[in-house]
Amino acid sequence: MPKITSAKNRKPPPDGWDDIETNLLDFQNQLKDATDSSSEGQKKHESTHKVFQISHQRSRYIYDLYYEKEAISRQLYDWLLKNGYADATLIAKWKKQGYEKLCCLRCIQTKETNFNSTCICRVPREQLKEDQEIQCVSCGCRGCASSD
Ligand SMILES: [Zn+2]
Ligand SMILES: [Zn+2]
Structure with a gap:
């Protein structure tokens, strides 16, 4: 045994x-630090x-x-x-091609974003207006299109 x-x-x-x-x-x-700091008024x-x-x-x-x-x-x-x-x-x-820099899975789960297709951070810079604010609501990513 x-x-x-x-x-x-x-x-x-x-x-x-x-x-x-x-x-x-x-x-x-x-x-751990990041998790702890959430209770410190951040x-x-x-x-x-x-x-x-x-x-x-x-x-x-x-x-x-x-x-x-x-x-x-x-x-x-x-x-x-x-x-x-x-x-x-x-x-x-x-x-997968086109997803090499994907920041988080929520970005491609279309239901949770305000955009019908994908999160704004997945849109290549060249397709956006120059002063357009890019930020993934889930993770704070500021752009993760493969062409950027
Ligand atoms: Zn992203
Ligand atoms: Zn993200």
Whole structure:
């Protein structure tokens, strides 16, 4: 009969984890700061945007490590996604043409925006008036069209 230990569901991370742990901890701290600051009188949407942006950067970091730099193994990449270090759905979008810089998934969930097609931040700069204000209501993105 196998011995039951408290570490049963917590397998150690795959090889390569040690190399990125510090950076991921850094993201973790930034996220914590952003979440904490929401209770310190900061405008609610500002801290929400911050949290969105940091999670975005963290997903991008992991995406780059695996797809661009090929610096981590598939095993570690999968482990990171499974443990919530990156947003798998967002990364799946980045692999599609035209979505390489997508800031957040809400931008392409048309129901939640005031625009019938997509969020204003997805519209290329050249199609907008010069002084037009661009900001994603969900994450505060100021433009993430692939052509920008
Ligand atoms: Zn955007
Ligand atoms: Zn967005």
